[in-house]
Amino acid sequence: MRAISFVSLLCLFMGVFCSSWNTKDGVLKLLSPTKSLKTGSEKRFDELNTFTEIDSSLEDTLVVQFTCAIDDEAAVPHQAHIVFSDKKKPSISIVYPVKVKGNGDAVLKLPLSELPSEIVQSEDGLLSTLMIGSFGDASPSSISLGSLVFDSGSLPAFNAKTSTEAVTSPQPTILHTFAAPPKAANKFLSLLFSLAVAAVFVVLIGVWMQFSSKTSVYSVSSSSLGHFLFFISLATAEGLLFFYWTSLTIFQFIRYSVFILIAFVISAKLL
């Protein structure tokens, strides 16, 4: 145990000379839907880095082939995973384990349509990384395989929020739309017709005055108390009708009407 710890400690300071996992003959390529190699898509691992962009489509199949080795000697690691992660949100990622044969050869054939919809929506592309590691002293290795960039026009529409976001974020604002107010009348026309009615009233009074002077004589002094009381009662009744129309309740109207009725009866007796 002490010897192993010493070796590990030594490797920390002499990293170049310690064993580490690496790959031989690593190749990445894209196959079109017809299983033929897409032009210009085949790249060796040493041609790939974080900034390499690989134009892809969801109809393509990604093929990654390599041989695992410790210092150029073929070996089988415990972990050979390819990680696809969103460049801007590294926490959104998915891992695909690669099957490694006994001679260290490994191949991953991944139809890109199998990638989760949420991850392919990434505007900056998917960062691809090959992780090789195992128990023991050999240092693990992380190899960048470039970025898969999808044409945003070819991606299916993806609008769904995650279940957590849908429930735990503010909902859209809703404001009630009130019904339109009733149409207002044309005030000018209303006043015009009101004047027309008032004019008719004036004409009526005028006609009465014309006829009445020919048929009768008018004498207020010859009127009796009965006449006077009757006229006042009538005027009061009409006034009460006006107030009932504007402000009084039916019960108030009936209460006040009783007094006017009494006045009418007295005036009728006097007439």
Place this chain on the structure above:
Amino acid sequence: MKRALCLLIALSWSLFAQGLHQTILAVADHSLEDYSTFLNSLTENGYDVTTANVRDEKSQLFQYGERMYDNIILLSSQSKSFGATFSPKAILEFTQAGGNVLFAAGSNLPEGIRELGRQLDIYIGERHSSVVDHFHSVESSNDESVLLDAVSENPYIISDETRQAGSIVYKGNGHYLGTNHRAQPVLRGHPSTYVYNKKSEGKVSEDPWAAGTQLFLVSVFQNDAGERIGFSGSPEMFTNTYLSPNSPSYSAANALFARDLTNWVFQRVAVLKASDMTYGKVGEPYELRNASTYRIKDQMVFSIDIAILNDGQPQPYVADDVQMELVMLDPYYRVNMVPVASDSKTYQHYEAVLTAPDHYGVFTYKIAYNRPGLNPIDEKATFTIRQFYHNEYPRFLPHAYPYYVSCFAVLGAFLIFCGIWLVQIPKASSKKQK
């Protein structure tokens, strides 16, 4: 008399103190001595901790139908079963009765714990599974003690102090989460972290249970009533090895993480309390609010007070995303409530001013506030909105002016006619009189 008074005061004080004190039952299927630092820190934090073995008779969750403890800690490292007392059903009943649970189970977890996890949408790795990271591990640990720093960014669960304290040492099992929004990750793996089954995948990991950033090591669950459950796949992270300052493997990050996790799970922090939900007309006295009926197009004000408890102390909870709804089958309004300045130091007053809709019926004033890390608020009040009474419509309409004038014209003409008729003497009779 004096003696009786002293007794009364002592009794009142003990009842008051009991209300503040939170009780914890810590049970394990192995010795709890190795967790002494963790349990002592809980005691120093004001908890009343009772320890027991899972098979002890005194380790009961209920007595006479009443919950015996406020919180339980379950630590498992070797058993295949926790027995009927701590079955998944019993633990869920405990949480439904208002209790909180923190359970930690590593590679040799009981099947009951896995079943409990499934019910919470937490899918724990199989028995004999272990988390491994060849890129971020403690030296000479065979890569099974992993250094993790991807803690939850939710400030209500993990404090900034913990987030800046460095990597957390973790050795145990892992899990992945389903789509239930109530389950949230607190500690997640690196892209290079994965779970493998030691027995079946000892040589090559071809089908890891979970891997990468979708592999979670510590997760929490909060139900709709606000009760909380925390799960860690590593009981070791609570042991003296990492929490005791005297230990050579002491990790300050682990100590702070354990503190934050227990504070949140046991509802010491991030607990919202809503009170004084009122509604009424603008300008109405407070005593007349919450009436049963209002009228359409009334200017109404809706209010609520919200406090957040930290260490049991209420403080104003200030946010700009508290929404209220006015619902009758569908929401007529959904608006943000505005925090209103007040003198209170224990709650924040929120208000929203709206015009009552022009539909009559039974409406519900509803606040459903659910944010990650905070317990949900779900408050409702119901009232009726009526139509205008007959004497609440406009009395005089411009449309009807000609009719008003014609009515008055008839009244006036009749009065004039009666007056003239009363004072007139026909000319024929006046000549006769002459």
